[in-house]
Amino acid sequence: MADTLLARLDRWGAEQPEKTVYAFADDNGIITASLTYKELDERTLNLARWMRAPASAKGMGLSPDEKVLLVYPPGLDFIVAFVACLRAGVVAVPVYPPDPRKLRKDIVMFTTVCSNAGAKTALTCASYNHVKKILDIKQKMTFSERYPWPDLAWVETDRLVHAPAPSSSTLAAPSADAIAFLQYTSGSTSDPKGVMISHGNLTSNLHLIVDALAARTDAVVVSWLPQYHDMGLIGAYLGILFAGGNGVYLSPFSFIKNPSLWIELMAKHKATHLQAPNFAYALCARKFKPSSPSSLDLSSVRHMINGAEPVDVHAIEAFYATFSPLGLPRGVVRPTYGLAEHTVYVCDSSPSLTHLRVVKSVLESEDKMERATAATPANDVKDMVGCGEPKVDMRIVNADTRRTQPDGTVGEIWIRSSSTTQGYFNLPALTQEMFHASLVDAPEVHYMRTGDLGVLCERQLFVCGRLKDLIIVRGRNHYPQDIEKSVEAFDAIRPGCSAAFSVALNGQDDEVLCVLAEVRPEASQPLSELANAIRSAIAAEHGVQLTGVVFVESRSIPKTTSGKISRRRCKTAFLGQSLSELHRSINLDDRSPDETAVNHPPGPKRTYPPFESVPAASVTTFLCSEIAQLLNVPKTHVTNATTLHELGMDSMGLTQLQGIIANEYGVHAPEEVLYSETTTIDGLYEALKRAPPSSPQSAPNVGGDNQTSFLEDPPAPPRARMCCGCIAIR
Template structure:
C-alpha cells in the first residue's frame, strides 16, 4: 500500500474516489418500528414465517434458525419465566452468559420484555478460567446481578469443569449466582407483562476496557429507539436487507448494529461465531457472497485479516464469489487504517465488491453505539502541526515522513438531532464550530483545530451504572457526571449537555476525523504522538510482527527503570542520552512470529529506526513476545492499558 500515491489522488477529488449512494442520510422512514419490542410485535404479525436469524458453523453450515414468530414466542416465554417462575423483579440485573448462537438474542429480548436489565457478558472459557474469570467477576460485582441466564451447552461445560467450586489464584470465588438455563424452559404461566417505559434502563453495555477498567453504560429503551432509527436512516435498511455478521453478540456493534438493527428493519440475517472468523477469515466474504448480503460491519483489523488470508489461499482453491449486492460495510470500533480498506478492495474487488461499499463510521457505547457514518475523505496532514500544535493542516505533498493520513468518518445523517462539536477539554470551549464571545478565533479553512469530540443527542446514555444503596460507587458516580454532563462555555443558558467521548478529533469539509483516545496520547518534548500511528509504522517496518498486535505507550521514567534490568537501563541510557532523564519514556510491546524469534534483535532495530525516522521519537524499550500473548479486550481491541500494566 502506497499512502502517498492514494492520497495524491484523494486530495484532487476530496474523497476515496467514490460518492455516497443516493439517499444516504435522509430521515428515517415514517413507518420504522418504535424500537426492538415494537418491531418484534409488528414483524411477527406481518411476516411470521420469515427467517429473521440464522446461525452457521465453521463451514457455513446451518446450525440454528428462528423465524419472526418463533423469536416472538421464545422471548415471550423467557420473559414470563423470569417474572412469574423465577420471580425476578423489574429493574433487577441478569447476566447473559452464552456461547455464540441464537439463545443469547432470545434471552436478551426476553429481558427487555420482562423489564429485567440485561447484562451481556463474555462467557468465561471453562478450561481457561484464570484468564476470563476476573473480568466476569468484575462485571457481576459492578452490576450487582444475582441471576445469570445461559443455555444447556454452556451449563454442561460449566458443570464438567467444576466451575462453581473453582477458586481463582488470588483466592477470589466464582460469583454466587442463580443460573437459569433458557433453552430448555417449559411453558411459563400466562400473565400480563407491562411494556417498560422509554426512560427505563434496557441493558448495561459494559465497555470493553481498552483504556480503563470496564464500566457499565446505562442504555435506556429511549436510547435504543433513537439510535436504531438513525442507523436505519443512515444505512437505508428495510425489509429487503440481508445482514451477515460474525461480531460478538455481547458487544455493542454486534448486538445493536447486527442483531437489533436487522430486527427493526424487518430483514434477514446470517451470523457465525467470532471464533469461526478468527479460524477462517475468508468465511466472512464467502458468507457475504452465498447470502447475497447487503450489509455487514467489522473493525478495521478484520478487513486486513480477511484480505491477507484470502491472498494466502491457492488461487485455484478460491471459490468464485459474488459481492455485487453488498451496499454498506461499516468499518469502525477502532482507529481505521486506510491500508486495510485498500487491501480488502484489492482482494475482493475482482468479485464485484464496490469500493464505495466500505464506509468508515464512528460510534461508542456511551452514545448507545452509532454517531456518524459515510466517511469519504482520506486526508494527508502535516505531522508536525498535528503533533506540536494540535492542528490538522492539509499537506502540500503527501507520502513522506512529515505527513500522516487521516480517515474521515462522515457526519450524522442529515436532519438528525445528533450534534458533534470539537472542544478544548481544559476550557470547555468549542473549537469547531468556534464559540463566540469566549476569546476563540475562527479556525482557518486550511487548518482544523484538534480537540475532544463532544456529542449531544437523545442517544447519549443515562450514565454509568454506579450501584445502589450501600454499594454506590461514589468515584464512578463522579466520573459519570463529568463524562455525561459536559457543558460548553457560552451555552450554559441553553441547558444542553454533552457526552465527553475521550476521543480526539477534528472536522474537515463536513466530516469527522478521529485521531485517537485522549488517555492514550503520548506527549514527549511537547509533541503529541497518537499510538496507532506509531504502531502502524512499527508493523510496516517489520513484517515479522503480527499485524494488530503491537502496543506502544508511555511510562514514567522511574517506573520504566524499575521494570527493566540494569543492562537494559544502561543500553537505554547510551541510546537516549539526555532523553533518558525525561519524565515520560516510550515502550513498544509486540508479538513476533515464531519463525522470526531468532532474529528478534534485528527486528527490534528496524522498528526503532523506523519510529525514530518517521516520528522523531526514541523507543526506550522494545519487548517482543510470543504469538497470542498481547492483551486484547473481549471485543478484540488492543488493550494498551493492560499491556502497560503488565510491562510495569
C-alpha cells in the same frame, strides 16, 4: 404506539412470521440453528414470562429493573435471552463468558462486573453450565488452584423457552426512560464502567442506524462480531431485527481460523450490510485464497462498517483490490464513528471516501490540520480518513476553555442527542463530569464528553486520538496500566518505570503492543530471557501478543513534571530509538500471504492418512516451523520442549495454529491442550494422537447445536467505539 424494537418484533411477527431472522453457521459455513420471526416472538415472550413469574410458581421471580447477567458462548440462545429481558423489563448485562478451563484470566473481570451491577442471577445455556460444573468439580477433586465463581443463581434458558411459562399475564411495555441493558466497557479490570442504555436510547439509535444505512426488510447481515458487545449486539443483531431483514452469524473463532469463510458466506447469502474492525479487512485481504473464485459474487454488498479501531486507508484499498474482481462495489466500506455512551452509532462516511494527507508535525504540535504538499517530507505526512458528516449535535471543544474550536482545529468531541445514554451505573460523579458538560456560552445545554479528540474539516469528522491513553490491538481494548502492572511484577523491572502503548511498525496496517521499561542495575537475568518471560506473562494474563520490548537504563524513561510516565513521549522515544537502550526485541509478523498456511478457505474435502501413521519427527518439526512463523521468531527459538505459554502465543495465534493443524492433518487440536500453560510441542503431538477428526460432527462443541466454542477472548470490538481516527474506548 411508539416504534420501538419490541413493537417492530410484534410487527414482523405478524407480517412475515415464517421469514428467518437469525441463522448461525459452524466452522464450515453450514447453518446449524435458525429462528423465524414467529419463533423469536414466541420464545422471547415465553421466556419473559418465566422471568417475571414468582418463585412460588417455579418462575425466576425477577422484578422490573433487576440486573441479570447474560453468560453465553456464541450462538442464538443469547439473543433470545436478551430480547426476553427487554420484554420482561429486567436489565440485561451482557458479559464475556469466562472459560471454565482458564478462570484465572477471566474470572476477575466477570466477578467485578457482577459485583458492580449487583446481579444475583445469571442466564446461560445448558451446555455452558454443564462444562462449568464439571470443571469446578475437577478443581475440587484435584486440589488445584481454585478461582471461585460469584454467588449467582444460574438459569438454563434453552430448557425454558419450550416449556409453557407458569404465568400468561400480559407484560407491560417498558418506559422509554427505563434502563434496557448495561454495556460494560472492556477497560481496566479494577474499574469497569456500565453504560446505562435506556429503551429510548436504543430506539433512537436503531432509527439512526437503519436510516443512515438504508437498511430495510431486504437487508442481509453476515457477522462474526461478538454478541455481548454493542457493535455486534446492536449493529449486527438488533439492527437487522429492527429493519425486518435477516442475519447469518458465525463465531469470532470461526472467522479467525478462516477469514475467507466470512467472504464466502457474504457471497452465498447475498449479504448487503456488514460490520468489522479495520484489522479484519486487512486480514481478509492478506489471507484470502479462494478455492473457486469464479463462484463468488459480492455485488450484493451495499454497506460495510469499518470501526472499533483506527482505520487505515491502505487496508481499505487492499480490501478493494482483492475483492473488487469478485464484484464488490467500490465505496461500500465506510469508516464509522460511534461509542457505547451514545448507544453505539454516531456517523459514517459517504461512498466517496474522504482521505486527507496532512502535515503530521503541525497536527501534533499545533493541533491543526494542514494539508501536506509535494514538498512535505514523507515521514511528516499523516493519512487521515473521514468518518462522515455528523448526524447529531456535535461540537469540537477546547476542554479547558469549554469553547467551540474553529474548523480544522483539534478538540474533544462533544455530542448531544436522544441516543446519548444515561451515564455510568453507580458512578454519579463520573456521570456528572462526562454526561453533563456545557459550553461556556450555553451553560443550560448539556453535552456528553466522548474523551476522543477530533477535527471537523469540510463538514467531515476526523478522529485524531484520545485524551487518555488506550491500547487497541486487533480490535480489542487494553488499558496500559494493566499491561504495565504485569511487566512490573518482574523483579528485574523498576516499579513505576514501564510504559505500554501501541504503534504501527514497518508500514503494517495494524498497530501492535509494545513496552518500554527500565531494568534494575542489579538485575542478573539475561535480557533476552526477561523479554520472552514478559511476553509469556502478557499473553497469559491479557490475551494479547507483545510485539516490541525495549529495556532502557535506570532513570531514563520519560516522565511528566509530577513524576508520572509520559506514554506519548515514551512512544516517540521507542520509535526514534532516542534512549540509552540495553536491549531491543521486535517480533513483527511481516510475512506475505504465501508464507503461511493459515486461514485457507475450505476447498474440496481432503482425505487424511491416520495421524498415527505420520512420523512424530515430521509433525513436531512442522509445528515448530509454523509456530515460529506465527510469532515471527527464528525457528531455533522453538524447540520440542518449549511450552506454548513460554512462547507468548496469544488467543489469535493459538486459534490460527488450531486451523493450521486441522488443515494439515485433519485433526482437531483440543482447546484445553492449546491453552494449557504446560503444553509443549511434544505434548501437543501426543494430544493430537488422541484427537478427533476436525469435522463439525466430532469437534468438541461446548455450546451444543446453537453455539460454538467460547474458549479464549475473541479478536473483536470490545465495545463499539467505532472510530476512524486513532482510538476506541475507555
